[in-house]
Amino acid sequence: SRSPIDPSTAVPVSTFGERVSSLTQRAEFFAGLSLAAVEGTLVQAPAAGRVVFAGKVPPSAGGEWRAFRTVVVLAHDEGTRTFFGHLGSVRVKRGQSLRRGQALGTVGVNRFSPTPQLHYAVWKHDGRRWRPVDPRLYVLDAQWLTAAEVKSPAVPPRNADLPPAFR
Numbered sequence: 001s002r003s004p005i006d007p008s009t010a011v012p013v014s015t016f017g018e019r020v021s022s023l024t025q026r027a028e029f030f031a032g033l034s035l036a037a038v039e040g041t042l043v044q045a046p047a048a049g050r051v052v053f054a055g056k057v058p059p060s061a062g063g064e065w066r067a068f069r070t071v072v073v074l075a076h077d078e079g080t081r082t083f084f085g086h087l088g089s090v091r092v093k094r095g096q097s098l099r100r101g102q103a104l105g106t107v108g109v110n111r112f113s114p115t116p117q118l119h120y121a122v123w124k125h126d127g128r129r130w131r132p133v134d135p136r137l138y139v140l141d142a143q144w145l146t147a148a149e150v151k152s153p154a155v156p157p158r159n160a161d162l163p164p165a166f167r
Contacts, residue, residue: 001046001047001100001138001139001140002044002046002047002100002101002139002140002141003035003046003139003141003142004035004043004044004045004046004082004084004104004118004120005035005037005041005042005043005044005107005118006041006042007139007141007142007144009037009038009041010035010036010037010041010118010142011035011036011037012033012034012035012036012144013034013035013036013113013115013117014030014032014033014034015030015033015034015134015136015144016030016031016032016033016132016133016134016135016136016154017029017030017134017154018030018154022112023112029154029156029157029160031121031132031156031160032083032085032119032120032121032132032135033119033120033121033134033135033136033139033144034113034117034118034119034120035107035117035118035120036115036116036117037107037116037117037118038107038116039088039106039107039108039109039116040088040106040107041106041107041116041118042103042106043072043084043087043103043104043105043106043107043118044101044102044103044104045074045082045098045099045100045101045102045103045104046082046100046138046139047076047082047100047138048076048097048098048099048100049074049075049076049082049097049098050074050075050095050096050097050098051072051073051074051075051092051093051094051095051096051097051098051104052073052074052075052081052094052166052167053071053072053073053094053165053166054071054072054073054090054092054093054094054096054104055070055071055090056069056070056071057069057070057071057165058163058165060163060164060165061163061165061166062163065163065166067110067112068083068085068086068110068119069085069086069087069108069110070085070086070087070088070089070090070105070108071083071084071085071087071166072084072087072090072092072104072105073166074098074104078125079124079125080122080123080124080125081122081123081124081130081162081166081167082120082121082122082123082135083119083120083121083122083123083162083166084104084105084118084119084120085118085119085120085121086107086108086109086110086113086116086117086118086119087105087106087107087108087118088105088106088107088108088109088116089105089106089108090104090105091103091104091105091106092104092105120135121135122134122135122137122138123162129160129161130160130161130162130167131156131160131161132156132160133156134149134153134154136149137150
């Protein structure tokens with residue numbers, strides 16, 4: 001698959017794994033990839049899929065998800081979802097099928113960051129629940145992952161799961 005933003009116009013600012021939160025100053029697990037880009041930059045489907053959610057995060061998803069505000073979630077098969085958060089606009093509808101590279105929205109701003117950015121995440125179903133995996137493993141058109149990170153990957157918390165609205 002490809003990067004959801006042209007790699008020549010995006011800069012990774014947070015990567016999958018443990019980090020210290022800029023908001024709480026506490027250790028947390030970051031289950032995605034934040035790509036800084038100019039507001040309005042086109043966000044494209046990294047692979048073919050079907051839109052399972054598009055719009056404002058519903059209250060039922062919980063507080064940690066509402067920070068992403070406007071999102072799109074794609075189903076690529078029964079066990080793979082990609083999540084796109086902090087969108088400025090959405091150009092797709094629930095149920096719509098997308099081809100690889102087709103526009104799904106634009107990069108927006110969020111109140112937690114000094115720069116516009118896209119939150120990109122990949123979730124896989126393990127037979128019991130949805131677990132985040134490092135999205136850089138699926139970005140084949142950019143070198144955002146080192147050999148050391150492939151050899152010793154970050155392990156997400158056991159209780160990680162996607163809200164029902166995004167499945």
